[in-house]
Amino acid sequence: MASTNKNKNKKSELELEYESEEDEDNEEPSIGKDDKFSSETSQDQDMITSSQHYFGSIEDGFSISIIENMKEEYGLFVWPSSIILAEYVWQQKSRFSKANVVELGAGTSLPGLVAAKVGADVTLTDDANRLEVLDNMRRVCNINGVKCRVLGLTWGVWDAPVFSLCPNIILGADVLYDTRAFNDLFATVTFLLQKSPDSVFITTYHNRSGHHLIEFLMEKWGLKCTKLLDGFSFMPPHKASNLSGNIQLAEIVLEVK
Numbered sequence: 001m002a003s004t005n006k007n008k009n010k011k012s013e014l015e016l017e018y019e020s021e022e023d024e025d026n027e028e029p030s031i032g033k034d035d036k037f038s039s040e041t042s043q044d045q046d047m048i049t050s051s052q053h054y055f056g057s058i059e060d061g062f063s064i065s066i067i068e069n070m071k072e073e074y075g076l077f078v079w080p081s082s083i084i085l086a087e088y089v090w091q092q093k094s095r096f097s098k099a100n101v102v103e104l105g106a107g108t109s110l111p112g113l114v115a116a117k118v119g120a121d122v123t124l125t126d127d128a129n130r131l132e133v134l135d136n137m138r139r140v141c142n143i144n145g146v147k148c149r150v151l152g153l154t155w156g157v158w159d160a161p162v163f164s165l166c167p168n169i170i171l172g173a174d175v176l177y178d179t180r181a182f183n184d185l186f187a188t189v190t191f192l193l194q195k196s197p198d199s200v201f202i203t204t205y206h207n208r209s210g211h212h213l214i215e216f217l218m219e220k221w222g223l224k225c226t227k228l229l230d231g232f233s234f235m236p237p238h239k240a241s242n243l244s245g246n247i248q249l250a251e252i253v254l255e256v257k
């Protein structure tokens with residue numbers, strides 16, 4: 001599992017600038033009554049928090065609010081790989097502005113939300129059995145004022161809605177962490193890549209022991225890597241300083257034989 005040393009109290013100058021703007025205009029979406037987790041106990045609610053993520057400058061950028069649950073291990077937490085992938089989407093916004101995007105294992109969905117903010121048609125997906133994660137995705141879409149489809153999509157499972165997807169960009173942040181799920185993930189990625197020529201899977205992951213398995217499975221599924229970046233190479237310093245780990249970004253496509 002990915003680890004993080006995020007320092008949520010440390011705010012950059014940019015963040016503080018944004019906050020003062022927001023205070024003046026009172027425009028920032030907040031978690032409304034309807035967005036509260038009504039079935040949670042008060043102890044559970046203590047673990048629920050909201051984080052702010054900033055893209056670009058005040059003039060040409062935006063911020064995104066994410067509801068997180070510190071009690072959860074996986075899909076209700078913004079993992080560092082997600083922050084890095086979201087920044088990549090922002091920096092490549094012209095590529096995303098008319099794209100059809102599917103995010104796999106989206107969890108709190110930061111990269112997909114950035115893609116939607118810059119104009120992409122976005123479907124956010126996560127494990128079909130994790131209804132609390134899918135509910136949270138709908139909430140974060142609402143509080144950020146974006147319209148995305150939310151779909152239960154378990155890797156390697158061929159339920160009817162999967163067949164309706166035809167993305168030209170597939171996103172996946174920190175989806176390569178459990179080696180037992182790698183083959184199913186690549187099966188789904190390959191299926192989606194085959195639906196649309198020139199489509200690409202863009203993923204960020206912690207570079208650790210599963211690397212050889214990733215290479216082996218890419219060959220098995222007829223995939224090739226066209227770009228491999230150190231995830232910190234394009235991060236603004238004020239964002240990078242809150243993150244740690246050896247995170248890579250890979251762009252993966254079908255190998256044409």
Ligand SMILES: C[S@@+](CC[C@H](N)C(=O)[O-])C[C@H]1O[C@@H](n2cnc3c(N)ncnc32)[C@H](O)[C@@H]1O
Nearest residue numbers: 075078079082105106107126127154155173174
């Ligand atoms: C480490 S979390 C990453 C979440 C989010 N992408 C991020 O980076 O903040 C892994 C995500 O993959 C999802 N996931 C795990 N196994 C899955 C499977 N077999 N099918 C679909 N989603 C799965 C989890 O529910 C979780 O949201």
